[in-house]
Amino acid sequence: MRASKGAAQLHEMVRSSAYTIDEWWNPAKPPRQRLPASAYTSEEWFRREREELFAKTWNFVGMLEDVSDPGDYITVECGNAALVVLRDMTGRLRAFHNVCRHRGARLLEGSGNIQRGLISCFYHKWTYNLKGELQLASVPYQQELFPCLDKSLYGLHHAKVATWKNLLFVHPDPGAMSLEEWLAEIPGKLGPFKPNQERLHDPEELVEISDITYRVRANWKIVTENFIDGYHLPLLHSVSLGDGDFMQQRWQPSGRHQAFYRPLKPDIHKDRSYADRDEPMPVIEGIPADYGFSYQWLFPNIALSQTAYTWSTFHVIAVSAGMSLVRTRVRATKPANSAKMNVVDPEKLPSHIVSAKGFNLSADRLEIGPVHALESNNVMLEDIYACEKVQEGMASSVFSVGPLSKWEAPLSFFQSQILDFVPLR
Ligand code: FES
Ligand SMILES: [Fe+2]
16 A cells, blocks of 8 residues: 555644534534425425525446456436546546437446447437447438438537546536536545544555445435434434434535544544454555444535545435435455455345345345344345335424534534525425
């Protein structure tokens, strides 16, 4: 692993503190709920989010390794914009709207590799090259049926692709602000947080050890707000995250995004909450065993998080007003005895897990059996349970959000970002 900064420079950064604890906190103006209940329950609000938010922001797509070879592609829904991100035959990343220029059919589905470097529409076989051009490819029966067609006018609509570290992002608008500008100060919020930290977390130095997609019967903003809610951490997760010193939690907005850190309790010197129970995971080289936990929430719907053992993405995918998927991908130092990721048979998965693969996973370990989520000692199951119960409560005629605590300021900040895109009316 290479050091990204000198140790002395890192220690100076800890002293100057990447986050401040209280500068954002004003007791005279406590955080408040800004969104109405309908924002979490109505399909009309969800439709506005698809058009006005997700189709107008940078969206997380996946990891660079997902499109490593020429012809590799991933389709992604950015609200009502259907896009495809691909690597062309020269190795360059490109992004297009996944819409045929003839009658609008979706060109590609899911992810995979485009054979022979040509995207051929299934419907009438208009064919594009991986630069999105129609003119150098083909239109069937062109001479007979389209004698005047100017193929140069009917290339695929471009979108904008960019990477940060080995994370892949896409924006439906080719003229959008750069990803660098969108991320604002976040790259400066990655720590370090410990005086004995020799390196920053670097996802490019780690390998993926698990990839699990959960189904949550709750609006994507409830899932988001649960993730960034600092108040529930010592309460709902009193055992499962029992090592954390939540009284010392720090949080700070950064552009439209936000960043969080909490250390371990003073008497705990090695994080046990995230350590693998069955196969002890190695502490990442250069990261202290008492690192604690940090995250950066990239608006609108993706968290990056770090522990002494792991670097993870937590991607909340909005499916409908009342349904979300959460895809969690965890990177770590590669387990010594594991040669290849283990894909778990979907038939053996509990109903809230859509798909799972990982080095150390087995269906048995994911099976919660008759244990209630609140007794599972599993952070994810506890959170899914909480999100689904809040979603149910929001349907009640008497529902309204009560006062928010200091540790729920992240929710208020997140909601204010939503309202910039989807204003109340
Ligand atoms: S819709 Fe694609 S070729 Fe007709
Ligand atoms: Fe939680």
